[in-house]
Amino acid sequence: MNDRIPSQNSQYHLEEMDGEVLLYNPADTKTVYLNETSSLIWNLCDGDRTIETIATLLEECFPDSDSSITDDVVATLEDFANHGAIEFR
Amino acid sequence: MSESGSRNIPFAGTNVVVNYDGPAAKSVVDFLYHDMPAPRSDDDEVVLAVASPEAEQFTMSRNGKELYSGQSSGMLANLLVGETIYNLADRSRGGLVFHAGAVSWDGAGVLLPGKTGAGKTTLTAWLVARGLNYLTDELIYIKTGANRFDAFTRPLNVKAAALPLLQDEFAIDPAEHGSLVCQQATLVPHRALNAQQHREQPLLRLVVFPEYVRDGYFRVERLSAAQTGLRLMGCLVNARNLDGHGFDEVARLSRSITAYSLQYSCFAQIETDLLEILNSELGVNE
Numbered sequence: 001m002n003d004r005i006p007s008q009n010s011q012y013h014l015e016e017m018d019g020e021v022l023l024y025n026p027a028d029t030k031t032v033y034l035n036e037t038s039s040l041i042w043n044l045c046d047g048d049r050t051i052e053t054i055a056t057l058l059e060e061c062f063p064d065s066d067s068s069i070t071d072d073v074v075a076t077l078e079d080f081a082n083h084g085a086i087e088f089r
Numbered sequence: 090m091s092e093s094g095s096r097n098i099p100f101a102g103t104n105v106v107v108n109y110d111g112p113a114a115k116s117v118v119d120f121l122y123h124d125m126p127a128p129r130s131d132d133d134e135v136v137l138a139v140a141s142p143e144a145e146q147f148t149m150s151r152n153g154k155e156l157y158s159g160q161s162s163g164m165l166a167n168l169l170v171g172e173t174i175y176n177l178a179d180r181s182r183g184g185l186v187f188h189a190g191a192v193s194w195d196g197a198g199v200l201l202p203g204k205t206g207a208g209k210t211t212l213t214a215w216l217v218a219r220g221l222n223y224l225t226d227e228l229i230y231i232k233t234g235a236n237r238f239d240a241f242t243r244p245l246n247v248k249a250a251a252l253p254l255l256q257d258e259f260a261i262d263p264a265e266h267g268s269l270v271c272q273q274a275t276l277v278p279h280r281a282l283n284a285q286q287h288r289e290q291p292l293l294r295l296v297v298f299p300e301y302v303r304d305g306y307f308r309v310e311r312l313s314a315a316q317t318g319l320r321l322m323g324c325l326v327n328a329r330n331l332d333g334h335g336f337d338e339v340a341r342l343s344r345s346i347t348a349y350s351l352q353y354s355c356f357a358q359i360e361t362d363l364l365e366i367l368n369s370e371l372g373v374n375e
Contacts, residue, residue: 013333015340020315022343024336029328031336033319 002055002070004088006077007047012085023085032083041076045086051077097127097134098173100241101181101230101327104134105173111141117166120269120276121173124242124288135176139169151176163271170243170276174228177241178326184232185335185342186327190299191229191240192221194371198238198291200229201299202324208301208353211251214282215356218259219364221373223279223286228326233338236345237290244268244276258356295370296321296348297363307358309366310350318343320350 012023012032021034021042034042040061044054054077055070062069080086093110096118109118117139138150147165149157149172157168178186190201190213199221203209210226217223224240231238247255252275255261259282263270266281279286298312298320312320321339328334347370353359367373 013336015315015318015336017314017318017340017344020313022315022318022336022340024322024334026334026336029334031319031322033315035315 002052002074003050005047005050006045006054006080006086006088008042008045009085009087023083025084028084030083032080032085037072038076038079041073042080042085045077045080096122098122098125098177099128100125100177100228100239101186102183102232103177103180105176106134106136107169107173108136108138109140110138113141113144113162114139114147114165117147117162117169117269120267120278121166121170121243124286126288135180137169137172137176139165161271163269163276166269166276167246167271167274170246174241178228180330181230181327182330184230184235185325185331185338186228186230187321188227188324188326189229190226191224191238192216193224193289193291194221194367194373196289196291197294197371198224199367199371200238200293200296202296202321203299204324206248206301208251208299210245210247211254211301212297212299212351212353212359214245214247214255214259214277214279215359216367217279217286218282220283220285221367222289223283224289224291231293231338231342236342237292239290242286242288244278245282247275247277249274254356293342293346295366296346297366298348298350300350300352302352302354305352305354307354307362308350308352309359309362312348312350314340314343316350317346317348320348 011027012025015022019036021039023032055073059069092112092115096107098105109115140148145160187202190209192199201209201212213226225242226245228241229238263275266278269276318340
């Protein structure tokens with residue numbers, strides 16, 4: 001499951017604002033707001049990294065995090081996918 | 090004075106022409122568009138026509154197609170202003186048109202964007218009653234690249250559900266102030282709340298997204314630029330006419346302004362916090 005590779009939907013227009021991101025898809029006029037954590041995950045979706053790789057990178061960045069980073073990453077990516085902002089392969 | 094004629098309503102780079110015929114029809118047009126400039130315009134235009142061929146009988150048409158025939162001046166006014174706004178927003182291409190209330194203070198503008206029922210008119214009325222300059226309770230336009238905005242100024246369109254709240258707070262008597270009433274809403278002249286209104290194109294400084302929640306909690310929250318952009322996109326009414334659906338322009342604007350969300354259920358809740366925000370951002374002192 002965590003060996004899936006998320007890649008960004010290139011149709012989305014992106015604006016970075018103070019660490020947060022706003023995505024807009026002209027095809028369906030959806031706007032998606034990403035807070036700082038979600039923005040970080042979004043930026044790691046380069047089409048090469050697996051979910052597991054992304055989670056590992058974030059665990060290294062936030063070693064003191066109490067919650068399960070992998071679960072949070074999966075939930076965030078599922079949310080992206082539901083908005084059509086990423087695709088898994 | 091002639092009882093038939095034509096009135097230009099130029100706004101957002103487009104134009105609606107309202108032809109009127111009959112004293113009662115002219116009276117409705119004057120009531121609605123008293124504060125709008127009426128220069129001749131070469132912009133593309135839509136033609137609306139209102140007529141009162143006999144006392145207490147009204148008709149309205151768009152480009153020759155009949156839209157209303159009846160006896161209610163209030164219904165005619167509501168339909169006419171709604172049709173005007175729809176056509177202006179639908180055809181505007183040179184900038185962002187937002188569904189928003191707006192007031193100004195000393196050349197600085199405050200937007201109150203929100204969808205129908207968010208409490209735009211109610212909050213706008215509250216601010217106007219406190220001395221801020223009324224601009225609109227419905228529609229504003231920001232030309233591409235600009236930071237000043239223009240407003241579609243009309244009488245306050247108070248929904249039936251909100252009228253008791255405004256009557257309690259401001260002792261507004263619709264009959265006394267020459268309001269036009271229909272089942273859906275009452276059009277209240279904004280000068281009933283503040284006689285000092287003047288037309289201007291203020292610099293956009295502050296955005297407050299109102300959310301009226303009956304019996305709800307009070308909550309005010311400073312928004313980040315991205316949160317502001319998300320909400321503004323939801324209130325942009327002419328996106329399909331713009332390059333990239335106006336997303337880049339909304340992002341530019343969102344970076345340049347201060348924004349808050351405001352959830353409220355009564356005026357007593359907002360008295361302190363909102364005035365504090367207005368004071369710190371605009372220097373408004375009650």
